[in-house]
Amino acid sequence: MAKRTIFLITTLMTVSLLGVIFLQYNLIRTAMNVNEQRYDEALQDALNNTARDLEAKEATEINVSANGYNSGMGKTAGIVAGDLTRDLPRPGLLGGKNLQLSEQPSYRLRLQTQYAARPLVERIDREFLDRRLQTAFENADLKGDIEYGVYDVRNKEFVSRNGRLLSTIGADTARHLDLLRSSYRVSLYDTETDAAGYLLAYSPRKGSVIFNTILNNLLASLLFISIILGCFVYTIYVILFQKKLSEMKTDFINNMTHEFKTPIATISLATDSIMSPKVTGSPDKVMRFAHIIKQENKRMNDQVEKVLQMAKLDKNRLNLNLTEVDLNDVIIEAGEYIRLQVEPRGGSVVVIPEADPSSVEGDMTHLASLVNNLLDNANKYSPEAPQIVVSTRNVPTGVEVTILDHGLGMSREARKNIFDRFYRVHTGDRHDVKGFGLGLSYVKTITEVHGGSIRIESELGKGSSFIVTFPYEQR
Known part of the structure; x- marks a missing residue:
């Protein structure tokens, strides 16, 4: 897939995801605003209904007193109205029923006036107020702790809060600024000129209550957006x-073609030479070309073996033949092998077998192949005169094998990907570094199946060190 196509897909998916997030944000914000408006209306309606109930209760008391007076039950009226009616004329003293009817409007007016003159704290039935408000809050499904209080306009102080009577000190408005500044209020006992007081409410947890109403939708939105985002990131990762x-893989095929092309060409040339009449008569020349054919055939076989080994690792078909392996012997033998390639280039190989004990439990074939791969890698990525040091030493976890070169070194990016299959370090203008990019992937796999560890220390232009540690025993 072309980079332009990947960029276009990534851009479209990013814009779409941002669009979904923006739309969800607007929907949630709209839902919050709608729920807040409903909450405000419900709380204000609860206050209005309770205020009307208080006024209706007082009007009922006045009506009962007036009706008792009208029916000639002066004593009953006096009892109902209490001290407010004790100075009013009794029905029997002012001329009978006709006088009662003519006096009724005046008596009701006097009752209303005397009720209005009472202190607000005496006009409010706190138990009735608390009961009606709690019922109204429940009916409106208003959750959370709602504070409420009654404010006396004449005395400029609060007379009750949450159904409790306030003392003179506790009525100080400074102690109830939350209620005083609240927008939830309704006037009590309105007259043509003013109101006797206000019924106020305040919701300290209003924000959290409203937020809880959309919490489930918010969590669901976040969940689905997270799933979409995760799938988006994973998709981009898979594409890249x-x-x-x-x-x-393309690089691998090209390298493999090149690796096979050279020995095939050499074998073909050697075969043609053997078939030449000038060569067939010379046994020395025949043996020379036959030796070349054998070497090139072995080279091709080694390359095929590497590919087959990786195929076995892919299918988990690797069976270790565990024996006691002396790593000092392994690096000495491997050093002799790589020295044959390094010395003709003017380089050197130093072997330092310092580990004692040096034996570990492992597969001899794979451990030897691992060391050879690392030495071959050090040779390939070194300048014209390779300087390679291979050593062993004991560490608390086992035996450590170090392959040090003074070659090209690696960048941080290369160190991150060096063990990836088919990955090969870029060598700039150098095009003589051959291989499939399988060697170090094989090294890491063999190290891990032996329960060991591998790390790299490298710097561009200063060479690299591969440090491999193997445990003494397999677990």
């Missing part, structure tokens, strides 16, 4: 990984 894998 597949692109990288495709490029590495």
